[in-house]
Amino acid sequence: MAKRSAPEVNAGSMADIAFLLLIFFLVTTTIETDSGISRKLPPWQPEDVEPPVIKQRNIFTVLVNSNNQLLVEDEEMELSELREAAVEFLDNGGGTGDEACSFCQGAKDPNSSVNPQKAIISLVNNRGTEYGTYIAVQNELVAAYNELRDREAQRMYGMSFTQMEKNYNDPNYNGDKDALKEKIDVITDMIPQKLSEAEPTS
Protein backbone atom coordinates (compact mmCIF):
# COMPACT_ATOMS: atom_id res chain seq x y z
CA MET A 1 0.00 0.00 0.00
CA ALA A 2 1.24 3.41 -0.85
CA LYS A 3 2.38 5.57 2.00
CA ARG A 4 -0.16 8.25 2.65
CA SER A 5 1.35 11.71 2.95
CA ALA A 6 0.26 13.89 5.87
CA PRO A 7 -2.51 16.21 4.79
CA GLU A 8 -1.45 19.80 4.40
CA VAL A 9 -2.81 22.21 7.00
CA ASN A 10 -4.93 24.83 5.44
CA ALA A 11 -3.31 28.17 6.11
CA GLY A 12 -6.09 30.18 4.57
CA SER A 13 -7.48 31.36 7.91
CA MET A 14 -4.11 32.57 9.10
CA ALA A 15 -4.83 35.97 7.60
CA ASP A 16 -8.09 36.18 9.53
CA ILE A 17 -6.36 35.49 12.82
CA ALA A 18 -3.68 38.03 12.07
CA PHE A 19 -6.31 40.59 11.11
CA LEU A 20 -8.10 40.02 14.37
CA LEU A 21 -4.94 40.72 16.33
CA LEU A 22 -4.14 43.68 14.13
CA ILE A 23 -7.52 45.26 14.77
CA PHE A 24 -7.12 44.72 18.50
CA PHE A 25 -3.81 46.55 18.57
CA LEU A 26 -5.08 49.27 16.27
CA VAL A 27 -7.88 49.99 18.71
CA THR A 28 -5.74 49.96 21.85
CA THR A 29 -2.97 52.14 20.43
CA THR A 30 -2.72 55.62 21.85
CA ILE A 31 -0.19 57.88 20.27
CA GLU A 32 -1.32 61.08 22.00
CA THR A 33 0.87 62.64 24.67
CA ASP A 34 -0.46 64.42 27.70
CA SER A 35 -0.06 68.11 28.19
CA GLY A 36 -0.84 70.39 31.07
CA ILE A 37 0.17 73.29 33.28
CA SER A 38 3.42 72.56 35.10
CA ARG A 39 3.89 73.96 38.57
CA LYS A 40 6.43 73.56 41.29
CA LEU A 41 5.19 73.08 44.84
CA PRO A 42 6.94 74.83 47.71
CA PRO A 43 8.89 72.48 49.97
CA TRP A 44 7.24 71.32 53.16
CA GLN A 45 8.03 73.62 56.06
CA PRO A 46 7.40 73.40 59.75
CA GLU A 47 4.52 75.58 60.91
CA ASP A 48 6.50 77.94 63.13
CA VAL A 49 8.57 79.59 60.39
CA GLU A 50 7.89 83.32 60.17
CA PRO A 51 6.76 84.34 56.70
CA PRO A 52 8.81 87.15 55.18
CA VAL A 53 7.26 90.59 55.33
CA ILE A 54 6.03 91.79 51.95
CA LYS A 55 4.60 95.20 51.25
CA GLN A 56 0.90 95.14 50.57
CA ARG A 57 1.34 97.04 47.31
CA ASN A 58 3.40 94.19 45.88
CA ILE A 59 0.77 91.55 46.48
CA PHE A 60 -2.01 90.87 44.03
CA THR A 61 -4.61 88.79 45.82
CA VAL A 62 -6.94 86.56 43.91
CA LEU A 63 -9.65 84.89 45.96
CA VAL A 64 -11.94 82.23 44.56
CA ASN A 65 -14.95 81.26 46.63
CA SER A 66 -16.97 78.07 46.69
CA ASN A 67 -19.38 79.45 44.09
CA ASN A 68 -16.46 79.87 41.68
CA GLN A 69 -16.62 83.67 41.92
CA LEU A 70 -13.48 85.78 41.85
CA LEU A 71 -12.45 88.52 44.23
CA VAL A 72 -9.39 90.33 42.91
CA GLU A 73 -7.81 93.04 45.07
CA ASP A 74 -11.07 93.30 47.07
CA GLU A 75 -13.17 93.78 43.96
CA GLU A 76 -15.41 91.31 42.22
CA MET A 77 -14.17 90.36 38.78
CA GLU A 78 -15.05 88.17 35.83
CA LEU A 79 -12.57 85.53 34.80
CA SER A 80 -12.19 87.10 31.37
CA GLU A 81 -10.83 90.32 32.91
CA LEU A 82 -8.31 88.59 35.15
CA ARG A 83 -5.51 88.32 32.61
CA GLU A 84 -5.57 92.02 31.84
CA ALA A 85 -5.68 92.98 35.51
CA ALA A 86 -2.72 90.72 36.27
CA VAL A 87 -0.68 92.18 33.42
CA GLU A 88 -1.50 95.68 34.62
CA PHE A 89 -0.33 94.81 38.12
CA LEU A 90 2.91 93.14 37.05
CA ASP A 91 3.75 95.80 34.50
CA ASN A 92 2.98 98.72 36.79
CA GLY A 93 6.59 99.62 37.61
CA GLY A 94 5.78 102.16 40.31
CA GLY A 95 9.20 101.86 41.97
CA THR A 96 11.75 104.63 42.29
CA GLY A 97 15.53 104.57 42.80
CA ASP A 98 16.82 101.02 43.29
CA GLU A 99 13.41 99.54 42.74
CA ALA A 100 12.69 101.32 39.50
CA CYS A 101 11.64 99.17 36.58
CA SER A 102 13.45 99.99 33.37
CA PHE A 103 11.16 98.22 30.94
CA CYS A 104 7.71 98.52 32.47
CA GLN A 105 5.05 100.27 30.44
CA GLY A 106 2.41 100.41 33.17
CA ALA A 107 0.63 103.29 34.83
CA LYS A 108 3.26 103.72 37.60
CA ASP A 109 0.47 103.69 40.18
CA PRO A 110 1.99 104.25 43.67
CA ASN A 111 -0.46 101.71 45.13
CA SER A 112 0.49 98.91 42.79
CA SER A 113 3.66 96.84 42.36
CA VAL A 114 7.14 98.41 42.23
CA ASN A 115 8.60 96.03 39.65
CA PRO A 116 7.94 92.53 38.30
CA GLN A 117 10.73 90.99 40.39
CA LYS A 118 8.99 92.13 43.57
CA ALA A 119 5.44 91.53 42.47
CA ILE A 120 3.73 88.47 43.89
CA ILE A 121 0.43 87.03 42.88
CA SER A 122 -1.30 85.31 45.74
CA LEU A 123 -4.00 82.81 44.93
CA VAL A 124 -6.36 81.67 47.64
CA ASN A 125 -9.12 79.25 46.88
CA ASN A 126 -11.88 77.73 48.91
CA ARG A 127 -12.13 74.01 49.58
CA GLY A 128 -15.40 74.06 47.67
CA THR A 129 -13.98 75.68 44.53
CA GLU A 130 -14.33 73.56 41.45
CA TYR A 131 -11.11 72.25 39.98
CA GLY A 132 -12.06 73.49 36.51
CA THR A 133 -12.32 77.07 37.75
CA TYR A 134 -9.04 76.76 39.59
CA ILE A 135 -7.30 75.60 36.42
CA ALA A 136 -8.89 78.44 34.46
CA VAL A 137 -7.57 80.96 37.01
CA GLN A 138 -4.11 79.37 36.95
CA ASN A 139 -4.21 79.43 33.18
CA GLU A 140 -5.05 83.14 33.08
CA LEU A 141 -2.29 84.02 35.54
CA VAL A 142 0.31 81.99 33.63
CA ALA A 143 -0.96 83.65 30.46
CA ALA A 144 -0.37 87.08 32.04
CA TYR A 145 3.24 86.18 32.77
CA ASN A 146 3.70 84.74 29.31
CA GLU A 147 2.25 87.86 27.72
CA LEU A 148 4.79 90.08 29.48
CA ARG A 149 7.66 87.72 28.80
CA ASP A 150 6.72 87.55 25.15
CA ARG A 151 6.65 91.31 24.92
CA GLU A 152 10.08 91.71 26.51
CA ALA A 153 11.64 88.87 24.53
CA GLN A 154 10.26 90.35 21.35
CA ARG A 155 11.70 93.75 22.24
CA MET A 156 15.14 92.46 23.26
CA TYR A 157 15.72 89.51 20.96
CA GLY A 158 13.08 89.79 18.29
CA MET A 159 11.55 86.45 19.16
CA SER A 160 8.69 85.60 21.50
CA PHE A 161 9.47 83.85 24.77
CA THR A 162 7.17 80.94 24.05
CA GLN A 163 8.92 80.41 20.72
CA MET A 164 12.31 80.52 22.44
CA GLU A 165 11.21 77.90 24.96
CA LYS A 166 9.74 75.76 22.22
CA ASN A 167 13.01 75.88 20.29
CA TYR A 168 14.96 75.11 23.40
CA ASN A 169 12.93 71.98 24.11
CA ASP A 170 12.99 70.87 20.49
CA PRO A 171 15.65 68.20 19.99
CA ASN A 172 15.79 68.98 16.27
CA TYR A 173 16.51 72.68 16.73
CA ASN A 174 19.85 73.39 15.12
CA GLY A 175 20.58 76.83 16.54
CA ASP A 176 22.85 77.68 19.45
CA LYS A 177 21.11 76.22 22.49
CA ASP A 178 23.46 77.72 25.08
CA ALA A 179 22.87 81.22 23.80
CA LEU A 180 19.15 80.54 23.77
CA LYS A 181 19.26 79.29 27.35
CA GLU A 182 21.03 82.48 28.40
CA LYS A 183 18.35 84.60 26.78
CA ILE A 184 15.62 82.58 28.46
CA ASP A 185 17.35 83.04 31.81
CA VAL A 186 17.58 86.79 31.30
CA ILE A 187 13.87 87.00 30.64
CA THR A 188 12.91 84.77 33.56
CA ASP A 189 15.10 86.87 35.85
CA MET A 190 13.41 90.03 34.64
CA ILE A 191 9.93 88.62 35.05
CA PRO A 192 10.03 85.73 37.52
CA GLN A 193 6.85 83.72 37.97
CA LYS A 194 6.01 84.45 41.58
CA LEU A 195 2.73 82.76 42.12
CA SER A 196 2.00 81.91 45.70
CA GLU A 197 -0.79 79.62 46.78
CA ALA A 198 -2.08 79.76 50.29
CA GLU A 199 -3.85 77.02 52.17
CA PRO A 200 -7.46 76.87 51.06
CA THR A 201 -10.08 78.42 53.28
CA SER A 202 -12.91 76.18 54.31
Next chain:
Amino acid sequence: MSKFKKKKSGDLPAISTASLPDIVFMLLFFFMVATVMRQNTLMIENKLPFADQVEKLDKKDLIMYIYAGKPSKRYQAQYGTEARIQLNDKFASVEEVQQFIYSERESKREELIPYLTTALKVDEETNMGLVSDIKQELRKAEALKINYTTVVGDAMQNVE
Protein backbone atom coordinates in the same frame (compact mmCIF):
# COMPACT_ATOMS: atom_id res chain seq x y z
CA MET B 1 -5.02 7.86 -24.41
CA SER B 2 -2.28 9.29 -22.46
CA LYS B 3 -2.11 9.49 -18.73
CA PHE B 4 -0.30 12.78 -18.80
CA LYS B 5 -2.83 14.80 -20.62
CA LYS B 6 -2.32 18.43 -20.05
CA LYS B 7 -5.28 20.09 -18.48
CA LYS B 8 -6.73 22.54 -20.81
CA SER B 9 -7.67 25.76 -19.12
CA GLY B 10 -8.09 29.17 -20.52
CA ASP B 11 -8.91 30.78 -17.11
CA LEU B 12 -6.55 33.12 -15.41
CA PRO B 13 -4.81 31.47 -12.50
CA ALA B 14 -6.05 32.72 -9.11
CA ILE B 15 -3.77 35.24 -7.44
CA SER B 16 -1.99 33.58 -4.63
CA THR B 17 -2.92 34.95 -1.25
CA ALA B 18 -0.29 32.98 0.55
CA SER B 19 1.76 36.08 1.32
CA LEU B 20 -1.19 37.99 2.74
CA PRO B 21 -0.56 36.72 6.29
CA ASP B 22 3.00 37.97 6.01
CA ILE B 23 1.87 41.46 5.15
CA VAL B 24 -0.70 41.48 7.91
CA PHE B 25 1.82 40.15 10.41
CA MET B 26 4.19 42.93 9.45
CA LEU B 27 1.50 45.52 10.24
CA LEU B 28 0.63 43.64 13.39
CA PHE B 29 4.17 43.78 14.69
CA PHE B 30 4.36 47.48 13.96
CA PHE B 31 1.27 48.20 16.02
CA MET B 32 2.33 45.84 18.77
CA VAL B 33 5.57 47.73 19.15
CA ALA B 34 3.96 51.15 18.88
CA THR B 35 1.16 50.41 21.32
CA VAL B 36 1.19 51.99 24.71
CA MET B 37 -1.52 50.32 26.68
CA ARG B 38 -3.61 52.38 29.03
CA GLN B 39 -1.78 51.89 32.27
CA ASN B 40 -4.72 52.16 34.57
CA THR B 41 -8.32 51.23 34.24
CA LEU B 42 -10.22 54.28 35.28
CA MET B 43 -12.72 53.75 38.05
CA ILE B 44 -13.62 57.41 38.19
CA GLU B 45 -15.11 59.99 35.91
CA ASN B 46 -12.24 61.87 34.37
CA LYS B 47 -13.24 64.86 32.31
CA LEU B 48 -10.15 67.03 32.28
CA PRO B 49 -10.42 70.82 32.33
CA PHE B 50 -9.31 73.02 29.43
CA ALA B 51 -6.24 75.26 29.38
CA ASP B 52 -4.12 76.83 26.68
CA GLN B 53 -0.88 77.76 28.46
CA VAL B 54 0.30 74.17 28.46
CA GLU B 55 3.53 72.27 28.24
CA LYS B 56 3.87 68.84 26.76
CA LEU B 57 4.67 65.90 28.97
CA ASP B 58 7.16 63.67 27.23
CA LYS B 59 8.95 60.67 28.70
CA LYS B 60 6.02 58.65 29.90
CA ASP B 61 8.18 56.47 32.12
CA LEU B 62 9.08 59.47 34.31
CA ILE B 63 5.53 60.35 35.19
CA MET B 64 3.50 59.22 38.15
CA TYR B 65 -0.22 59.49 37.65
CA ILE B 66 -2.68 60.42 40.33
CA TYR B 67 -6.33 60.35 39.35
CA ALA B 68 -9.19 61.94 41.21
CA GLY B 69 -12.87 62.39 40.59
CA LYS B 70 -16.29 61.00 41.24
CA PRO B 71 -16.51 57.20 41.09
CA SER B 72 -17.97 56.21 37.74
CA LYS B 73 -21.52 54.88 37.45
CA ARG B 74 -20.80 51.23 38.07
CA TYR B 75 -18.88 51.93 41.27
CA GLN B 76 -21.27 54.48 42.69
CA ALA B 77 -23.37 51.94 44.54
CA GLN B 78 -20.30 50.74 46.36
CA TYR B 79 -18.31 53.92 46.88
CA GLY B 80 -20.85 56.73 46.74
CA THR B 81 -20.62 59.88 44.67
CA GLU B 82 -18.03 61.75 46.72
CA ALA B 83 -14.85 62.48 44.73
CA ARG B 84 -12.06 60.04 45.46
CA ILE B 85 -8.41 59.43 44.64
CA GLN B 86 -7.37 56.58 42.42
CA LEU B 87 -3.82 55.24 42.54
CA ASN B 88 -2.92 52.50 40.12
CA ASP B 89 -6.01 50.35 39.87
CA LYS B 90 -7.76 51.03 43.11
CA PHE B 91 -9.29 53.77 45.18
CA ALA B 92 -7.03 55.20 47.83
CA SER B 93 -7.23 57.56 50.75
CA VAL B 94 -5.24 60.78 51.02
CA GLU B 95 -2.76 59.17 53.42
CA GLU B 96 -1.80 56.57 50.85
CA VAL B 97 -0.47 59.16 48.40
CA GLN B 98 2.87 59.44 50.18
CA GLN B 99 3.31 55.68 50.22
CA PHE B 100 2.47 55.57 46.52
CA ILE B 101 5.13 58.16 45.71
CA TYR B 102 7.75 56.27 47.68
CA SER B 103 6.96 52.97 46.01
CA GLU B 104 6.99 54.60 42.57
CA ARG B 105 10.39 56.07 43.35
CA GLU B 106 11.62 52.70 44.46
CA SER B 107 10.78 51.21 41.10
CA LYS B 108 12.76 53.78 39.11
CA ARG B 109 16.48 53.97 38.56
CA GLU B 110 18.22 56.19 41.08
CA GLU B 111 19.58 58.74 38.63
CA LEU B 112 16.10 59.33 37.21
CA ILE B 113 14.43 60.15 40.51
CA PRO B 114 15.01 63.93 40.37
CA TYR B 115 13.22 64.07 37.01
CA LEU B 116 10.05 62.38 38.19
CA THR B 117 6.92 64.42 37.67
CA THR B 118 3.54 63.86 39.20
CA ALA B 119 0.67 64.30 36.79
CA LEU B 120 -2.62 65.16 38.43
CA LYS B 121 -5.50 63.97 36.32
CA VAL B 122 -8.41 65.45 38.14
CA ASP B 123 -11.99 65.69 36.99
CA GLU B 124 -13.06 69.28 36.47
CA GLU B 125 -15.97 69.03 38.89
CA THR B 126 -13.84 67.94 41.82
CA ASN B 127 -13.62 70.30 44.76
CA MET B 128 -10.30 71.96 45.47
CA GLY B 129 -10.31 70.58 49.01
CA LEU B 130 -9.33 67.15 47.76
CA VAL B 131 -6.75 68.54 45.35
CA SER B 132 -5.20 70.64 48.13
CA ASP B 133 -4.99 67.57 50.34
CA ILE B 134 -3.16 65.70 47.58
CA LYS B 135 -0.80 68.65 47.12
CA GLN B 136 -0.02 68.73 50.84
CA GLU B 137 0.83 65.03 50.77
CA LEU B 138 3.05 65.55 47.74
CA ARG B 139 4.89 68.33 49.54
CA LYS B 140 5.46 66.02 52.50
CA ALA B 141 6.78 63.35 50.15
CA GLU B 142 8.99 65.94 48.43
CA ALA B 143 7.47 65.26 45.04
CA LEU B 144 7.43 68.93 44.13
CA LYS B 145 7.24 68.80 40.36
CA ILE B 146 3.63 68.52 39.40
CA ASN B 147 1.60 68.92 36.26
CA TYR B 148 -2.10 69.56 36.10
CA THR B 149 -3.03 67.52 33.07
CA THR B 150 -5.49 69.38 30.89
CA VAL B 151 -7.07 69.25 27.49
CA VAL B 152 -5.83 71.92 25.13
CA GLY B 153 -8.62 74.42 24.63
CA ASP B 154 -10.00 77.72 25.78
CA ALA B 155 -9.96 77.96 29.57
CA MET B 156 -13.20 79.94 29.56
CA GLN B 157 -15.04 76.71 28.76
CA ASN B 158 -14.35 75.51 32.30
CA VAL B 159 -16.60 78.06 33.93
CA GLU B 160 -19.59 77.70 31.65
